[in-house]
Amino acid sequence: MKYVMTFFWSFCLITMLNYVSGAIANLPFDFMPGVYVSLVVSVIVILLAESFPEGEIADH
Structure with a gap:
């Protein structure tokens, strides 16, 4: 649904x-x-959104 x-x-x-x-x-x-x-713009936005990690990022 988010892609639509x-x-x-x-x-x-x-x-x-x-x-x-x-x-x-x-x-x-x-x-x-x-x-x-x-x-084209929606494909770029979807690819950028999927490239980010989900959840908390550990602070080392």
Whole structure:
């Protein structure tokens, strides 16, 4: 479930960024580049999150 939410939030935020930046540049809104970028961003976020250890880290 956490992977679905990661994709959902990256999709929402990147689509909003795509829309706003396109509106500022006076370009037509294209839906698919936002989907592709959000897939890449969500995979990077998931890989980063899984690379961190869970639980307490011992202080030696």
